[in-house]
Amino acid sequence: MIKTIDVGLQYGGRPLFSHADLVFSPGNCYGIIGANGAGKSTFLKILSGELEPDRGEVIRDPKERVSVLKQDHFLYDDYTVTDTVLHGNEELCEILRQKEELYAKEEMTEEEGMRLCELEERFAEMDGWSAESDAEILLNDLGIPPALHTARMETLPGDMKVKVLLAQALFGHPDILLMDEPTNHLDLETIAWLENFLLDLDDTTVIIVSHDRHFLNKVCTHIVDVDFGKITTVVGNYDFWYEYTQIRQRQIREQNKKAEAKIRELTEFIARFSANASKSKQATSRKKLLDNISLEDEGVSSRRFPFVDFKPDREIGKDVLVVDSLSKTIDGKKILDKVSFTVRPHDKIAFIGDDPVARTTLFRILSGELEPDEGSYKWGVTTSFSYFPSDNASYFEGCEDSLVDWVRNYSNLVYESDVRSWLGRLLFSGDEVHKKASVLSGGERVRMMLCKMMLSGANVLILDEPTNHLDLESIAALNEGLIRFPEVLLFTSHDHQFVQTVSNRIIDVTAGRFHDMQITYDEYIEQKLRKE
Numbered sequence: 001m002i003k004t005i006d007v008g009l010q011y012g013g014r015p016l017f018s019h020a021d022l023v024f025s026p027g028n029c030y031g032i033i034g035a036n037g038a039g040k041s042t043f044l045k046i047l048s049g050e051l052e053p054d055r056g057e058v059i060r061d062p063k064e065r066v067s068v069l070k071q072d073h074f075l076y077d078d079y080t081v082t083d084t085v086l087h088g089n090e091e092l093c094e095i096l097r098q099k100e101e102l103y104a105k106e107e108m109t110e111e112e113g114m115r116l117c118e119l120e121e122r123f124a125e126m127d128g129w130s131a132e133s134d135a136e137i138l139l140n141d142l143g144i145p146p147a148l149h150t151a152r153m154e155t156l157p158g159d160m161k162v163k164v165l166l167a168q169a170l171f172g173h174p175d176i177l178l179m180d181e182p183t184n185h186l187d188l189e190t191i192a193w194l195e196n197f198l199l200d201l202d203d204t205t206v207i208i209v210s211h212d213r214h215f216l217n218k219v220c221t222h223i224v225d226v227d228f229g230k231i232t233t234v235v236g237n238y239d240f241w242y243e244y245t246q247i248r249q250r251q252i253r254e255q256n257k258k259a260e261a262k263i264r265e266l267t268e269f270i271a272r273f274s275a276n277a278s279k280s281k282q283a284t285s286r287k288k289l290l291d292n293i294s295l296e297d298e299g300v301s302s303r304r305f306p307f308v309d310f311k312p313d314r315e316i317g318k319d320v321l322v323v324d325s326l327s328k329t330i331d332g333k334k335i336l337d338k339v340s341f342t343v344r345p346h347d348k349i350a351f352i353g354d355d356p357v358a359r360t361t362l363f364r365i366l367s368g369e370l371e372p373d374e375g376s377y378k379w380g381v382t383t384s385f386s387y388f389p390s391d392n393a394s395y396f397e398g399c400e401d402s403l404v405d406w407v408r409n410y411s412n413l414v415y416e417s418d419v420r421s422w423l424g425r426l427l428f429s430g431d432e433v434h435k436k437a438s439v440l441s442g443g444e445r446v447r448m449m450l451c452k453m454m455l456s457g458a459n460v461l462i463l464d465e466p467t468n469h470l471d472l473e474s475i476a477a478l479n480e481g482l483i484r485f486p487e488v489l490l491f492t493s494h495d496h497q498f499v500q501t502v503s504n505r506i507i508d509v510t511a512g513r514f515h516d517m518q519i520t521y522d523e524y525i526e527q528k529l530r531k532e
């Protein structure tokens, strides 16, 4: 259990949150949500003890073991994979180390012998003998084969490292588990695995920052919202929280409307009759009434929803795209192996599976960035596409243009006022529109790319992981925009709800091969689970 009492923190005079009185209990899973920069990561650091709050205190039982998902992907580079996982439990590792040291001695003093006994006792208590096999089971479950368990972390590709660090955080039943956006670098299947793993924990206090709506809905028993300079908890999952806050806000607005009407009526009465001797008593009592009415202050939410809507300039005819036997080998590895498929009008195809390189390679070929080794593809004459690459660095790095000029480069817009109004829809306002494109954050770059796509008037949108750097509000806005899009979509994403609600066709890319299915994502997952 963790308790916060009157916790508050501010940076540079700006309070992120104040008076946070919260209790986090075992067996529950808390999803921390809030806009970019609201203070979610900061709050998690306060809970873990990494950061001291300006005021208030955090109460934790010192006997309880806290496990935090490590954000630094290079921290364990010198360790083997299994050792990295074991380091999820530092006390256990320390006991192992001390035991080894003592056993290596030729002779032990009586004191050292006693110490060894204590260590062995604690080791047994912690189920130390099965630690290594537990670690290996976790790794296998996450798709890291035994051959790699003795490899050094440094030699692992990025996506595998992420999984090892996840195994480390989950290792050995921590009492308290803290994770900051764990689904960010995970593929859809691993996210599904993590969801089930967390659902099976029954006495851990789990606290997770996330902007993955499906994840929040599936695993969370409570939603902790960082907004309006406060931290508030609602019992329920994300959808429940959303409904609840909508209703609550409507109620506050209606109450305020009524209160305002009453205030007007009383003020008028007082103004008219306070000088009137026969009515002055009534006026005075109304003055008292007036003093007791207060409006509930809604505060200013830090949540902002961008406007995302793609309007194609023209409708697509019957020919969209024919892909015929495409093959591509990169660095000696066959990435695409005789891939063929035909895209029909109104297809919204999600490319999924455990091979992100194959998907990105396909999109790069289709958008003309890369040549195939063999095979061909043909776009229909009525099509025009706009491409959102998974790596957009070339559009921004070293780019000295202001945001206004950047948009001008990629559109027919001339007048600054027109460009500004588009930038405003994507939440860039005031002087911000004059900052350089090269300084933008990951999420800001994505919003600029979406602006470019909206202005393109394309009738085919190719999107490679557009949800990666976005906050929940932007994902929701993009999600709605793409549901409304009337023409053709080819996309990838690891946001479950996004894939489920946008696509009407799934192409699973595994080992260079394509499996084409006219089903929803939930149906696909169900099929897959049945096969396993």
Ligand SMILES: Nc1ncnc2c1ncn2[C@@H]1O[C@H](COP(=O)(O)OP(=O)(O)O)[C@@H](O)[C@H]1O
Binding pocket: 011, 012, 016, 034, 035, 036, 037, 038, 039, 040, 041, 042, 043
């Ligand atoms: N060490 C720091 N000094 C000053 N400001 C900081 C520091 N750390 C974070 N901030 C600011 O505090 C705000 C909240 O940051 P953070 O908790 O990372 O947000 P979130 O995780 O909700 O996106 C941001 O505006 C950030 O720039």
Ligand SMILES: [Mg+2]
Binding pocket: 040, 041, 042, 180
């Ligand atoms: Mg954060």
